[in-house]
Amino acid sequence: MAGRFPEVRPRRLRRTAALRRLVAQTSVRGADLVLPLFVKEGIPEPVPVASMPGVLQHTRDSLRKAAADAAEAGVGGLILFGIPAVKDGRGSAADAQDGIIQAALRDVAAEVGDDVVIMADLCLCEYTDHGHCGVLTPSGTVDNDATLERYAATAVAQARAGAHVVAPSGMMDGQVAAIRRALDEAGEPDVAICAYAVKYASSFYGPFRDAAEGAPQFGDRASYQQDPSAGDALREAMLDVAEGADIVIVKPALPYLDIVAQVAAAAPVPVAAYQVSGEYAMIEAAAAQGWLDRDRAIMETLTGIKRAGAGIILTYWAAEVAHHL
Numbered sequence: 001m002a003g004r005f006p007e008v009r010p011r012r013l014r015r016t017a018a019l020r021r022l023v024a025q026t027s028v029r030g031a032d033l034v035l036p037l038f039v040k041e042g043i044p045e046p047v048p049v050a051s052m053p054g055v056l057q058h059t060r061d062s063l064r065k066a067a068a069d070a071a072e073a074g075v076g077g078l079i080l081f082g083i084p085a086v087k088d089g090r091g092s093a094a095d096a097q098d099g100i101i102q103a104a105l106r107d108v109a110a111e112v113g114d115d116v117v118i119m120a121d122l123c124l125c126e127y128t129d130h131g132h133c134g135v136l137t138p139s140g141t142v143d144n145d146a147t148l149e150r151y152a153a154t155a156v157a158q159a160r161a162g163a164h165v166v167a168p169s170g171m172m173d174g175q176v177a178a179i180r181r182a183l184d185e186a187g188e189p190d191v192a193i194c195a196y197a198v199k200y201a202s203s204f205y206g207p208f209r210d211a212a213e214g215a216p217q218f219g220d221r222a223s224y225q226q227d228p229s230a231g232d233a234l235r236e237a238m239l240d241v242a243e244g245a246d247i248v249i250v251k252p253a254l255p256y257l258d259i260v261a262q263v264a265a266a267a268p269v270p271v272a273a274y275q276v277s278g279e280y281a282m283i284e285a286a287a288a289q290g291w292l293d294r295d296r297a298i299m300e301t302l303t304g305i306k307r308a309g310a311g312i313i314l315t316y317w318a319a320e321v322a323h324h325l
């Protein structure tokens with residue numbers, strides 16, 4: 001009746017919620033989750049991000065509250081993105097002592113202290129008028145080594161403003177080594193580096209570019225972000241580990257779960273996955289149409305990312321999910 005082995009019935013362990021809970025192997029904890037937060041200089045009120053329902057560009061005040069709420073909910077960390085009022089070719093606001101990201105880091109550090117990990121995204125794309133992640137050569141390509149100097153200065157500014165962790169996301173070669181050296185020389189040896197090590201040139205960053213106002217004004221990021229069909233994930237991850245990365249990020253998450261699993265198996269440091277803006281927007285949009293069950297879809301994707309091997313997940317749902325766990 002039940003096939004050739006009538007005594008073998010996997011369904012026995014699925015019969016009640018208690019049995020399913022007992023045999024569960026993957027669980028998502030609030031402490032695993034990192035909440036990305038956007039703070040914009042010079043706005044009187046928080047501004048909703050149209051392509052990311054529920055996500056705001058914060059004022060300094062509303063950011064403080066959002067950080068306190070997320071810490072209260074039990075998230076593991078926060079990662080801050082700053083949007084300056086004025087942009088220029090070299091992204092001067094990124095490392096300015098009174099720049100928006102530094103001011104926000106000081107605010108959040110005063111609010112949550114060491115209760116939650118404070119991370120700073122470290123890139124130039126929100127700060128440059130051309131929207132690229134680095135400074136440009138006269139011919140308009142991104143100048144790798146000149147950009148490293150900007151990242152080094154930005155890392156030191158962020159560390160001094162209270163970041164526990166800096167998270168370089170610009171995909172320049174040698175960025176982790178340059179930042180580690182700069183932090184150590186500046187007397188900030190305890191500030192950790194969470195490197196966006198494996199970062200694809202992805203269509204799924206679309207909504208983020210509205211939120212962070214960092215879309216490239218010409219060209220694209222394909223000469224520095226990885227090609228989705230390339231095989232360079234482990235090379236990038238291991239280089240960043242060798243250069244001193246304390247945590248490595250794979251990004252995006254859902255279309256790259258094979259990469260998350262490969263990196264988790266190989267890297268001797270914690271591995272994070274970034275469930276990016278497009279992954280968030282897809283589920284929010286489908287749920288708004290009534291096409292899928294939002295809460296179940298969120299937990300299912302987070303469980304899948306965790307099961308693939310990411311111990312840490314950056315997700316715009318971090319505070320909401322942590323609150324319910």
Ligand code: PBG
Pocket residue numbers: 121123125133169170204205206207208209221275276277278
């Ligand atoms: C900046 C940066 C991006 C994201 C995080 N840091 C955008 C990009 O590289 O184009 C994307 C995050 C998201 O889509 O949620 N370099």
